[in-house]
Amino acid sequence: MKTASICTIGDEILIGQIVDTNSSHIARQLNLLGIQVKYMTSIGDDRARILSELGNCLDNTDIVIVTGGLGPTKDDITKDALRELSGARGYKQSPEQMAHIERILGARGIPLIDTNRAQALVPDSCTVIPNKLGTAPGMAFYGLGKHRSSALYSLPGVPFEAIGLLPDVMADIRHHFDLEEITHHTVVTFGIPESTLAKQIEAWEDALPANIHLAYLPNPTIGVRLRLTQFGGQADFTPYLTELQSLLGEAIYGEGDDTLQSVIGDKLRAAGKTLALAESCTGGHLSELITSVPGCSDYYKGSVTSYSNEVKMKVLGVREETLAQHGAVSEACVREMASGVLRALDTDYAVATSGIAGPGGGSPRKPVGTAWLAAAKKLPDGRVEVATQCVHFASSRSVNIERFASYALDLLRRNL
Amino acid sequence: MKTASICTIGDEILIGQIVDTNSSHIARQLNLLGIQVKYMTSIGDDRARILSELGNCLDNTDIVIVTGGLGPTKDDITKDALRELSGARGYKQSPEQMAHIERILGARGIPLIDTNRAQALVPDSCTVIPNKLGTAPGMAFYGLGKHRSSALYSLPGVPFEAIGLLPDVMADIRHHFDLEEITHHTVVTFGIPESTLAKQIEAWEDALPANIHLAYLPNPTIGVRLRLTQFGGQADFTPYLTELQSLLGEAIYGEGDDTLQSVIGDKLRAAGKTLALAESCTGGHLSELITSVPGCSDYYKGSVTSYSNEVKMKVLGVREETLAQHGAVSEACVREMASGVLRALDTDYAVATSGIAGPGGGSPRKPVGTAWLAAAKKLPDGRVEVATQCVHFASSRSVNIERFASYALDLLRRNL
Numbered sequence: 024m025k026t027a028s029i030c031t032i033g034d035e036i037l038i039g040q041i042v043d044t045n046s047s048h049i050a051r052q053l054n055l056l057g058i059q060v061k062y063m064t065s066i067g068d069d070r071a072r073i074l075s076e077l078g079n080c081l082d083n084t085d086i087v088i089v090t091g092g093l094g095p096t097k098d099d100i101t102k103d104a105l106r107e108l109s110g111a112r113g114y115k116q117s118p119e120q121m122a123h124i125e126r127i128l129g130a131r132g133i134p135l136i137d138t139n140r141a142q143a144l145v146p147d148s149c150t151v152i153p154n155k156l157g158t159a160p161g162m163a164f165y166g167l168g169k170h171r172s173s174a175l176y177s178l179p180g181v182p183f184e185a186i187g188l189l190p191d192v193m194a195d196i197r198h199h200f201d202l203e204e205i206t207h208h209t210v211v212t213f214g215i216p217e218s219t220l221a222k223q224i225e226a227w228e229d230a231l232p233a234n235i236h237l238a239y240l241p242n243p244t245i246g247v248r249l250r251l252t253q254f255g256g257q258a259d260f261t262p263y264l265t266e267l268q269s270l271l272g273e274a275i276y277g278e279g280d281d282t283l284q285s286v287i288g289d290k291l292r293a294a295g296k297t298l299a300l301a302e303s304c305t306g307g308h309l310s311e312l313i314t315s316v317p318g319c320s321d322y323y324k325g326s327v328t329s330y331s332n333e334v335k336m337k338v339l340g341v342r343e344e345t346l347a348q349h350g351a352v353s354e355a356c357v358r359e360m361a362s363g364v365l366r367a368l369d370t371d372y373a374v375a376t377s378g379i380a381g382p383g384g385g386s387p388r389k390p391v392g393t394a395w396l397a398a399a400k401k402l403p404d405g406r407v408e409v410a411t412q413c414v415h416f417a418s419s420r421s422v423n424i425e426r427f428a429s430y431a432l433d434l435l436r437r438n439l
Numbered sequence: 440m441k442t443a444s445i446c447t448i449g450d451e452i453l454i455g456q457i458v459d460t461n462s463s464h465i466a467r468q469l470n471l472l473g474i475q476v477k478y479m480t481s482i483g484d485d486r487a488r489i490l491s492e493l494g495n496c497l498d499n500t501d502i503v504i505v506t507g508g509l510g511p512t513k514d515d516i517t518k519d520a521l522r523e524l525s526g527a528r529g530y531k532q533s534p535e536q537m538a539h540i541e542r543i544l545g546a547r548g549i550p551l552i553d554t555n556r557a558q559a560l561v562p563d564s565c566t567v568i569p570n571k572l573g574t575a576p577g578m579a580f581y582g583l584g585k586h587r588s589s590a591l592y593s594l595p596g597v598p599f600e601a602i603g604l605l606p607d608v609m610a611d612i613r614h615h616f617d618l619e620e621i622t623h624h625t626v627v628t629f630g631i632p633e634s635t636l637a638k639q640i641e642a643w644e645d646a647l648p649a650n651i652h653l654a655y656l657p658n659p660t661i662g663v664r665l666r667l668t669q670f671g672g673q674a675d676f677t678p679y680l681t682e683l684q685s686l687l688g689e690a691i692y693g694e695g696d697d698t699l700q701s702v703i704g705d706k707l708r709a710a711g712k713t714l715a716l717a718e719s720c721t722g723g724h725l726s727e728l729i730t731s732v733p734g735c736s737d738y739y740k741g742s743v744t745s746y747s748n749e750v751k752m753k754v755l756g757v758r759e760e761t762l763a764q765h766g767a768v769s770e771a772c773v774r775e776m777a778s779g780v781l782r783a784l785d786t787d788y789a790v791a792t793s794g795i796a797g798p799g800g801g802s803p804r805k806p807v808g809t810a811w812l813a814a815a816k817k818l819p820d821g822r823v824e825v826a827t828q829c830v831h832f833a834s835s836r837s838v839n840i841e842r843f844a845s846y847a848l849d850l851l852r853r854n855l
Contacts, residue, residue: 037476039467040656044458046481051455060453062488063481065462072478131833183835240456300744307718307726310744314722317798317836325750327743328716328726334741334784338754368750382733417547419599420733 025200027053028080029063032073032092032101033180036065045090045178045185052189056196057205057254058086068092073104081108081168081175086196091180093142093159102146105177109164111148118143119153120160127158152176152191157184163195174199206258210267211277213246213433220247224270231263243422244312244429245282276436283432284312290439291322296371298435300326301339301364303351304378304394309428324368329360339363352377352389354397354411361399362407373399374435378414380423392416394427398435410438441616443469444496445479448489448508448517449596452481461506461594461601468609473621473670474502484508489520497524497584497591502612507596509558509575518562521593525580527564534559535569536576543574568592568607573600579611590615622674626683627693629662629849636663640686647679659838660728660845661698692852699848700728706855707738712787714851716742717755717780719767720794720810725844740784745776755779768793768805770813770827777815778823789815790851794830796839808832810843814851826854 029046036043046063053060061084066072073092080087092101106114121143128135142158145151152161159179167173176192178185196202212220217239221228228237234255240248249267251260268275277286291298302309310326313319327338332351335341340363341356349355360375378394385391392415399409412434416426445462452459462479469476477500482488489508496503508517522530537559544551558574561567568577575595583589592608594601612618628636633655637644644653650671656664665683667676684691693702707714718725726742729735743754748767751757756779757772765771776791794810801807808831815825828850832842 036463037466037479038470038654038656039463039465039476040658042458042460042463047452047455047458049455050453054454060455061483062492063453065479067477076478183838238454240454242456302723302726306730307723307742307744310718310723311727314744314746314840315837320746324747325744325754326723326746327754328723328730328741330730330736330742331740337785338741338743338783367754369753421731422599424730 026084027086028084087175106146109148111146117151299368299370301360301375357397361397442500443502444500522562525564527562531563533567715784715786717776717791773813777813
């Protein structure tokens with residue numbers, strides 16, 4: 024099995040100003056190729072440390088991926104360290120990257136200056152992986168490390184540029200290394216905690232053939248992804264998937280990179296149906312999840328965030344007696360919110376949330392972390408049918424909001 | 440200057456399943472104490488690697504902070520590696536952590552089993568830093584490393600538990616190490632790009648005394664924070680701040696940990712005024728930012744996400760002619776959206792957004808990344824005054840949405 028290390032460069036990471044999300048994206052892609060990431064490191068914009076850390080990575084892993092330290096003001100440090108490390112004598116210009124630099128600055132109306140031109144200069148030992156989304160190019164160096172067998176890829180630090188270059192980098196890795204054939208199939212589940220799920224499918228997992236590996240990938244917004252991996256040869260997962268389906272039933276909602284919001288979107292689009300949301304405790308997060316899917320305007324009409332009882336009554340038509348008798352965090356209230364927004368926005372489906380995200384508020388009967396959720400559906404005869412669910416979590420404000428929103432999406436998904 | 444290293448342990452980080460946010464939180468706190476973080480590493484749940492990596496950290500930095508590898512199923516690896524590293528012979532029970540474990544499981548109605556009891560066992564060489572938010576305790580080990588002068592702190596991997604323990608860890612670090620006195624003052628600005636800002640205050644920065652250091656901390660949602668730091672003695676930043684204020688004027692909107700949404704919230708609460716939002720391209724993100732501030736229900740009534748023209752007309756009262764003549768992404772439309780939601784939700788202020796987040800859509804005149812923003816204010820005579828702004832960014836869908844939302848908040852802030 025080939026091994027890899029990931030190194031992010033930048034003082035802004037070491038002072039905690041930004042969170043390094045690149046490493047995680049890169050690791051996920053390497054993992055899918057069956058490459059084991061042995062470690063990740065973040066270091067500062069310091070030439071000596073860059074040289075020693077990358078030297079160490081190259082000596083101990085087959086593939087080294089570096090991000091950062093390539094901006095117009097800093098690239099001399101990282102780029103020149105890479106030149107030295109790769110034994111290059113000088114620099115060459117990348118005409119392809121130069122063309123991207125001219126195009127990008129031109130579109131923004133920014134005049135080209137020497138610092139920009141310098142970005143197209145790369146150590147003459149490297150192969151350029153052109154960066155269409157930014158000015159700093161990706162670079163590949165081969166035959167480094169003590170065994171002269173390692174490859175190093177240098178990517179810009181800006182996340183959307185680094186992520187944009189990953190498909191080309193992964194293709195290059197597949198091309199340069201003799202990787203074992205690997206096949207994956209991922210099943211996405213929601214609503215069963217990881218430990219319970221593991222018990223439920225224990226016998227099935229034990230019966231998997233030795234060359235098929237199962238990985239549990241839990242995520243608070245997506246649920247638990249179950250990934251089957253087979254090394255070597257072509258895999259036919261069908262019999263195992265059929266069995267898994269009969270064990271987990273409707274807890275399974277998708278495959279691969281599916282999310283609750285993408286699956287809901289696909290189903291609504293296919294059926295020509297529309298969706299509205301009425302949020303209270305989730306405060307806009309539910310709408311943000313739905314609109315994170317490009318093209319959602321095909322089925323999503325909009326939402327009402329009713330953070331005050333006045334808006335719940337005035338815009339959503341929640342009755343004053345309901346709020347007085349049961350409070351805003353109640354089954355009766357979310358029922359009226361869901362059917363209210365469905366009618367107000369004239370949609371086929373609607374979801375509503377009302378709860379206590381914390382840190383303050385709550386009572387012994389309705390502690391912080393409690394929420395009522397509702398999913399409403401317009402029936403052919405015009406009546407509205409509403410399914411409800413009460414959930415309870417005990418986490419921070421932001422984590423509670425995240426969980427309320429994903430359970431609300433799941434309730435809708437089960438009632439589509 | 441004391442140095443530190445941060446090590447996160449967990450296979451889930453190395454396969455890219457989760458993003459490590461702990462390191463960034465920890466680095467920020469250390470930075471505020473004037474401690475230099477030299478590097479951060481993520482490694483797997485592997486005893487040999489844990490021992491070699493932590494040994495290396497202890498030999499090269501004064502303070503080592505470790506998170507992860509302490510869950511009920513994995514703690515034997517990390518905890519026993521720490522036992523060996525610290526030269527402890529055996530384990531002792533922490534009665535204080537045991538009490539927290541019993542309380543937490545009791546509240547969730549989960550029976551206490553041996554795996555839980557084992558979590559209160561710690562190497563007898565450590566000082567326990569009790570974890571009130573979870574079952575795994577924090578641990579401090581002193582006098583390690585080749586100079587017998589380093590301290591190691593082990594924290595659980597769950598972010599809200601690790602963050603919850605940080606104040607106690609930082610207090611312990613201040614107590615155990617002879618740190619130079621350090622004073623900070625942070626000024627928060629919005630609307631001026633970092634490079635322009637640097638030019639604008641260049642002379643002021645050059646004139647700062649040698650013992651006062653200036654750091655630029657840009658953040659897409661918050662703006663550029665300017666942090667003044669003085670080492671040694673008591674600092675009086677007043678004269679420098681007064682000068683900075685006259686240079687930057689209303690680009691400065693707060694200090695310390697202030698954000699646009701917290702400052703807006705404080706002002707609205709103090710004035711007894713209320714706020715509503717009408718979102719199109721930001722799809723709920725603006726509302727999420729406003730509701731990320733605990734207690735926002737004091738001034739925030741709610742929002743309408745109008746993802747379809749129908750909702751813009753029906754709920755917000757945007758005129759059909761406006762949409763037909765100018766389109767949804769237009770000054771005329773956001774004006775009507777802002778005043779419409781202000782009237783519909785009966786508030787004193789309102790913000791509206793309409794734009795093209797991408798990846799699809801847009802036209803040569805209104806390319807992807809364009810948005811119109813509006814901030815409406817109810818005047819004493821009942822009329823509504825609206826300020827508007829057109830912005831353009833060229834990034835990914837999620838980054839464009841983030842920027843549209845923060846510029847919209849800034850427009851409101853300037854018009855409060």
